[in-house]
Amino acid sequence: MATILIIEDEVNIASLLQTCVESEGYCCHVAYDGKTGLAAFRRLEPDLIILDLMLPEMDGLEVCTQIRQSGVRKDPYVMMLTAKGEEIDRIIGYSTGADDYLPKPFSPTELLVRIRALLRRTMRHQETLKIETPHLQIDLERRSVFLKALESDAIAVHLSALEFDVLATLANRPGRVWTRTQLLDHVWGGDFTGDDRIVDSYIKRLRHKLGQGNAESYPFIKTVSGVGYAFEDT
Numbered sequence: 001m002a003t004i005l006i007i008e009d010e011v012n013i014a015s016l017l018q019t020c021v022e023s024e025g026y027c028c029h030v031a032y033d034g035k036t037g038l039a040a041f042r043r044l045e046p047d048l049i050i051l052d053l054m055l056p057e058m059d060g061l062e063v064c065t066q067i068r069q070s071g072v073r074k075d076p077y078v079m080m081l082t083a084k085g086e087e088i089d090r091i092i093g094y095s096t097g098a099d100d101y102l103p104k105p106f107s108p109t110e111l112l113v114r115i116r117a118l119l120r121r122t123m124r125h126q127e128t129l130k131i132e133t134p135h136l137q138i139d140l141e142r143r144s145v146f147l148k149a150l151e152s153d154a155i156a157v158h159l160s161a162l163e164f165d166v167l168a169t170l171a172n173r174p175g176r177v178w179t180r181t182q183l184l185d186h187v188w189g190g191d192f193t194g195d196d197r198i199v200d201s202y203i204k205r206l207r208h209k210l211g212q213g214n215a216e217s218y219p220f221i222k223t224v225s226g227v228g229y230a231f232e233d234t
């Protein structure tokens with residue numbers, strides 16, 4: 001069963017989250033501040049972290065950034081809890097690497113639907129093992145991505161779990177145009193009820209990482225005006 005870490009300073013909400021998560025049989029741990037949460041994350045290597053945005057001292061954005069930069073072997077899914085829907089715009093703007101956003105107040109049903117949708121994704125992309133394009137090597141089994149360089153060794157590109165899945169989905173069918181809704185269905189799962197602009201945020205991060213910091217070159221992922229996105233490697 002999956003391990004879920006809850007980082008939430010409000011005791012009542014933490015307790016509600018814990019009750020929900022445990023009722024589904026997940027293994028659950030709770031931390032009440034960012035620093036303790038990060039320590040628990042390193043110790044437990046959870047599959048999913050439910051992370052409150054507003055935490056004392058170190059806020060959820062900072063915690064999420066540190067999780068993504070930690071270099072641990074197992075990259076967890078991060079679901080960010082926000083107090084108001086509007087804050088989602090702000091978080092997406094930060095591009096910290098959260099995989100989903102859940103506004104408070106939330107219903108236990110919605111919480112569990114989203115947890116299941118995220119955890120189910122771990123099982124995907126088993127059909128083909130490798131995708132090779134002129135400049136990219138994507139290993140679906142090891143979940144690694146390398147940029148082929150002309151005069152040196154291939155360069156590893158470090159992606160979060162969902163960033164990897166978005167890239168693998170696009171690269172598996174070069175030239176195919178995906179709408180945001182199709183990408184959400186395929187990568188996040190049909191249960192996803194959040195804002196489809198989350199797709200734009202992932203594309204932005206992927207371009208940044210694949211472009212080695214030079215997002216202007218828009219490598220590999222083309223915007224198809226008025227429709228969505230397509231993979232292109234020429």
Ligand code: CA
Pocket residue numbers: 008009010052053054055
């Ligand atoms: Ca809080």
